[in-house]
Amino acid sequence: MPSNPIPLQDPVLDQAIAWLVKLRAFPGDAAVAPELQAGIAAWRAADPRHEQVWSELMASEEQFQRLVALPVPASQWHGPLKRLNQRRQHSQSRRRWMGNAMLGLGAIALGAVAARQAGLFEALDGASYATRTGDQRQLRLGDGTALALNTSSSVQLRFDDTRRLLLLRQGEIFIDTGADAQWPHHRPFWVQTAHARLQALGTRFDVRQHGDGTQLTVLEGRVAVHVAGVDPLVAQPGEIVDIHPDGRLVRRAARASAMDPTAWLEQSLVVRQMRLADVVAQLARYRSGWLQCDPAVADWQVSGVFQLQDTDVALEALAQALPLTIERRTRFWVRVAAAGKR
Template structure:
């Protein structure tokens, strides 16, 4: 396939195409699954381009790949979910995606994510202790690099969200601790804080101590956040001034908090934790809900929506779910 057809593909679309490939190879795909797969391909021209791309790459892998045949590799990652399976899936997704030379640029977000030292998959969380005793808790779909040297302790958040609990540095002189995103740097002042990066904006919430937000393009415009405060910034400066923390750190307690939240916004947040396709019908998008929802039970959350809102859950396969207005079941769609 010509490079011009694949160089602009969204990495998330590539990941979804790989998910479909693995599911179809898993042996558990039934007629409903295949219908949903075909529907996904037809839903967007980019979906079809992504699928044709992975088929092309898969054909190229039919030889030997690091001593393992492509068929064996795919069969391996099609096994039930586990940490090793998730790692294999990410690896295969990387192989598929970097089949086009354009993806090899170290400047692309995909490459930065794949080359990150510490990563979590969708729905996965991970606790990690650094050499100085600093604790990192990675939320779903997060990628982090660690860069310690004689002058600075630096954690780079490539994508996603994490909780950082800094430790006192034993080096002499003590090195400052900073978190870095595409928006800029966050200087920790003996602290515990969360940082999340979406698009070009980083959101920070301070649980203990204090931090200073340092925009990448305007490092002189420093803003301080103290314990109990949250704020957001981009490379040009502060987007949201300091304000009281609401639900930014709820994920560290294993819950998702909604306070008079639009349903489409709630679904957008929920899909960060759930593999596969999850969407909301525009007709139900403006409905609002409040509550505390356990992130370890996605089915319970979906069921609860039907109990508090006039909606129903339309499930094609376990990888394809849509929230639609309550009413007669559309047998043609399901």
Template sequence: MSRDVARAAAQWLALLESGAATERDHAALQHWRDSHPQHEQTWQKAQTLRQRFSNLPPALAMASLDRPQPGRRAVLKRALGVAALVPTAWLISRQLPLEAWRADVRTATGERQRLPLADGASLQLNTATAVDVDLAQRHITLVDGELALNVPGAAAMTVYTRYGQLRVSQADVCVRQLAAGCRVSVLKGAVQVRDANGQVSTLRGGQQALLNATGLGASLPFDVLQLGWRDGVLTAQNQALGDFLRELERYRPGVLRWDPSLETLRVTGSFRLDDTDSVLGLLASTLGFEVHARTRYWVTLTAAGANA
């Protein structure tokens, strides 16, 4: 089960439990379930687990919530609390492997971290990333998420991934764990890649390739602006809004939903990742859509004049 599918199922479940789902939401959920067999399988697993834990004491589900509030918002908060307690927690555990919680260093959603290493090398972790670090052996293991490693000297460091390893010397590289493999992007220098079958290849500055169970895919040129997260920036150049939002939501805890009619709007600009609420506000004023925040962690984007 992919992380994206698990996250989507958790979000749909929380929405239905909130009691705030509209007929349009129900139709959209059915479309999502029908669009891929894995979607339906994940949804059924979540439903089964939800029923199994349906008799939990309400106080347990409410333990971490604020004091009750009157009206629809209180109903929403209670339902979100219950929904988040069991199936969502189970789904998230599938998104973030147990190894991620045991890792030497990890970042939360929206957090980025820079770590100085030996001999002038440096390691950067992007949002929701977990790594194990062995400085004595000069080894780094990417458990989950995305890292950037700069090794200016000749003494190599090795990055271990699920699908192989990278030998980095006098080079600057980014590695991102995806559902289908690891995307390896070399900014400068040359990086030696050994896949799980023992095949060795080399990627050079300006090249990017996918490393997966079958080996290293074809190398392609890439735009270094794609890696602006290292400077806390997300850059778009005439990018579809849907694609931009899917990238932006990696840096936001909670649920971000948007009307399908917004998918094809175009975005150009550089946006600071430290305040994603401001990014959404700026996009809304520029592109003419509306932002509806039910809570800090539940935001829906709609076309101007449409109901949330």
């Protein structure tokens, strides 16, 4: 019989991730490797559960590295971690989050046909949805589109007879466009950000609006990027397009990114050889207050899988795995610095 799954919240998994982060942080340091390998071996041998979790984590890491090295769609990136992440559905917070989403889906589905017949199908037009810092939300719109909002995000719907328009006011969203089957004719689906207008061409994609512009990640289908004064660019599956405030469009392969752009859908942060300062900046998105990284350690390379449900746990994992200290003046003032530095 298969062994019982270990919950993601289990401290053994946190310990395994801490070892993995340390193992991947300095891959070229031969002097550290023997001592580190010995420490990992001793930890694995200390308890059968340690070996079980380590084996599964390493299998996921191995698959993730293969996927990053191969030209595969970004939609497959979270696959190697699916076995680990899907266990979160057993936690209370996951049940509550998904339960609320499914209640919303059921209510919309039951009312969609009746609303359409009554001429009220576009009752969602003008509706706004938002999330607070650290929260996420999943919705099913009346046209069948699945919409997920990441932390500190807000959107507004503008649906009419000719088009479906979603205004991204701030933050990040994931969209799986619906067929709009209840409408008598096809209406194009658009996402408007502060920097561009994006036309979905039957697709699944992620859009993040931030201070440096807009980032588009296409998982399936295609997305046309429209910027004033620039010919439209059609992004393909597995591509990221960085849209700068000055209108510049920079296309790059998602497989070359240091971060899985859609791991947040599983409430995870997955990074590979990413600057510590950038990892800390990502964690800061999911917590209130001030979280910064000391410039002295900003360029350290980090690889690992971190939970976003509790960023304090992620910070402690970094501190345990690397020679770092987490300085806390208050719960809202936190700095990541080199161990022993004040």
